[in-house]
């Protein structure tokens with residue numbers, strides 16, 4: 001049972017992986033005046049740990065330690081940095097089961113999904129351990145006979161990171177991997193709901209031989225204080241944020257005064273389109289994975305499902321028949337597909353979207369209510385007759401609600417799909433090759449899934465357009481976010 005720290009540790013092969021102190025300059029430290037905050041298991045509301053609550057002054061100290069340590073770290077060869085990153089990756093995978101239990105304890109997702117997230121998060125460390133030795137510059141033919149042009153790529157310096165609770169491991173490693181590979185130092189502020197998954201990364205980084213001060217983890221309840229320190233401290237040369245678009249806007253405004261380089265991985269409102277030439281059974285499976293992964297609490301979840309009129313009833317019936325067999329329960333229980341939502345506020349948002357849709361003519365064909373399990377458990381829900389005036393058309397639900405919209409033709413659905421301020425992920429199922437090309441090019445999103453509902457991989461550049469973000473994470477592009485390009489003009 002994940003209801004106390006003792007019981008959490010009793011489930012682990014290595015209980016020493018659970019750390020509740022901050023990791024600063026290679027030291028494990030308490031909060032000022034021994035301040036702590038409670039971490040609860042969303043499945044039951046029990047406090048599983050009390051974690052150090054780090055002050056703004058302590059965050060400033062972590063930045064100073066990072067700035068000092070980074071100077072030597074940048075002198076390591078890429079291969080040397082890659083070697084310790086590789087060790088860090090290996091330790092994550094060796095301890096995958098323990099890290100997954102810790103993640104489920106504080107975030108609630110089913111253990112199988114937590115296992116998947118640990119492997120996904122570790123894959124970024126593996127990938128960038130290899131990229132570290134491939135940070136190439138350029139030589140360019142001179143513009144004059146006596147000129148020689150060289151381009152260097154150098155680490156930007158200290159990078160500060162703020163991440164959300166829904167992928168408390170992978171959202172950090174997707175940033176820390178390229179940052180450390182590039183020769184940067186890193187100060188990570190995890191979400192207050194899920195600090196344990198961040199702190200255990202510090203435990204393993206220390207064991208891997210990553211030097212003191214290169215990775216710092218500062219759990220804190222002080223959202224604004226930490227954000228302002230990251231934005232205003234001149235030693236921070238890069239701010240990398242994953243979270244809502246609203247908070248992204250706040251941070252960009254705060255970072256503007258110092259022209260801080262920023263990466264933003266923000267909110268989404270993904271359309272999932274099923275054309276009449278799609279394989280309907282495959283589209284149903286894709287919709288389930290895309291909509292209900294992490295209980296709908298992912299930035300790339302299908303938020304709007306558009307189904308062409310000729311296959312609408314078949315798709316709705318098949319989707320309902322599949323989803324109604326899926327289990328709601330504690331993330332540690334065998335067979336659980338839907339864990340708890342992260343907070344009561346998240347439950348209220350799902351309910352608000354359902355009631356709004358019903359008031360505007362939608363029909364609930366499955367679910368629609370909080371689960372009989374109580375707490376933050378919620379029934380997986382499907383509504384039909386969804387229309388663009390309903391709240392989920394414009395706002396991210398972030399829960400297990402699948403609204404089905406009916407459409408007639410390609411041009412109409414592309415216009416509907418693009419009618420949002422967001423532009424992160426989009427999906428469609430179709431077989432006609434001309435349609436696949438035309439729709440892929442017409443969708444205004446950073447990511448397009450064609451005949452698949454899952455697009456997550458460390459090998460591809462992940463990121464959004466419009467108000468879903470700035471920059472990319474993953475792939476060889478991801479390391480450029482932590483590098484500065486220097487042009488050397490030499491007269492010979």
Ligand SMILES: NC(=O)c1ccc[n+]([C@@H]2O[C@H](COP(=O)([O-])OP(=O)(O)OC[C@H]3O[C@@H](n4cnc5c(N)ncnc54)[C@H](O)[C@@H]3O)[C@@H](O)[C@H]2O)c1
Nearest residue numbers: 163164165190191223224227243244247265266267268299
């Ligand atoms: N694009 C992506 O890769 C991606 C990935 C995961 C989640 N998200 C988005 O994140 C959101 C869900 O996560 P959330 O609810 O934790 O988002 P959130 O924006 O509320 O919080 C994200 C992080 O920012 C911190 N924060 C909040 N206010 C702050 C402030 N004023 N200054 C500094 N930090 C502040 C939070 O404590 C948390 O650590 C959704 O919109 C989802 O789409 C995007």
Ligand SMILES: O=C[C@H](O)CS(=O)(=O)O
Nearest residue numbers: 166167297298299300456
């Ligand atoms: O929630 C957002 C994550 O980025 C989802 S993914 O696993 O990276 O696709």
